[in-house]
Amino acid sequence: MKIPDLFNSPADIPPDAPPVNVLGNRVVTLHVSGESLDPDAVTNLFRVSPTESERQGLPQVREDGSVESRVPSAGRWSLGVGDSGSGTLNINEAIETLVAMLPEDLGVWRQVGELGALHLAVTWAVHPANSEVWLEARRLGFLAERGVGLYIEAYQRDPDLDAPNYV
Numbered sequence: 001m002k003i004p005d006l007f008n009s010p011a012d013i014p015p016d017a018p019p020v021n022v023l024g025n026r027v028v029t030l031h032v033s034g035e036s037l038d039p040d041a042v043t044n045l046f047r048v049s050p051t052e053s054e055r056q057g058l059p060q061v062r063e064d065g066s067v068e069s070r071v072p073s074a075g076r077w078s079l080g081v082g083d084s085g086s087g088t089l090n091i092n093e094a095i096e097t098l099v100a101m102l103p104e105d106l107g108v109w110r111q112v113g114e115l116g117a118l119h120l121a122v123t124w125a126v127h128p129a130n131s132e133v134w135l136e137a138r139r140l141g142f143l144a145e146r147g148v149g150l151y152i153e154a155y156q157r158d159p160d161l162d163a164p165n166y167v
Helices: 039-046 091-100 106-115 137-145
Strands: 028-034 052-054 075-081 117-126 148-156
Touching (some): 039 052, 039 106, 137 148
Antiparallel strands (some): 028 075, 028 117, 052 075
């Protein structure tokens, strides 16, 4: 789902709406979070930079230099992949793409788990071409062995609306 999908015309989009790549563009995101989590520690263990991160007590600075009014109450490291442009969604492929970016070493995952809670967030816009999800056992096993929980957000578009395609 893209932010414009939520509105009937570009004029209806609030000027302070987050950019499309922040909401709904990432289909699968691994989050590591904890009250005093240092995102750099996760980066050092996983050897990959996050797509987003935040530190407890430090306001987020947007790309345009402005500062968000919200101050995070915890630290977070997030790595996401997205495929929102396709007409169908294969969550297993998205998970595979994400996992391929990370080390397989169970010991590394356990060290990361000591820093904070791990969960995989799946954002799924339901429509007729992808009205069901099948998560393969081997992927679930891989995640469970590494202490990764699963969080699924499902959204359904109003079928009476045309699929707007705003740029």
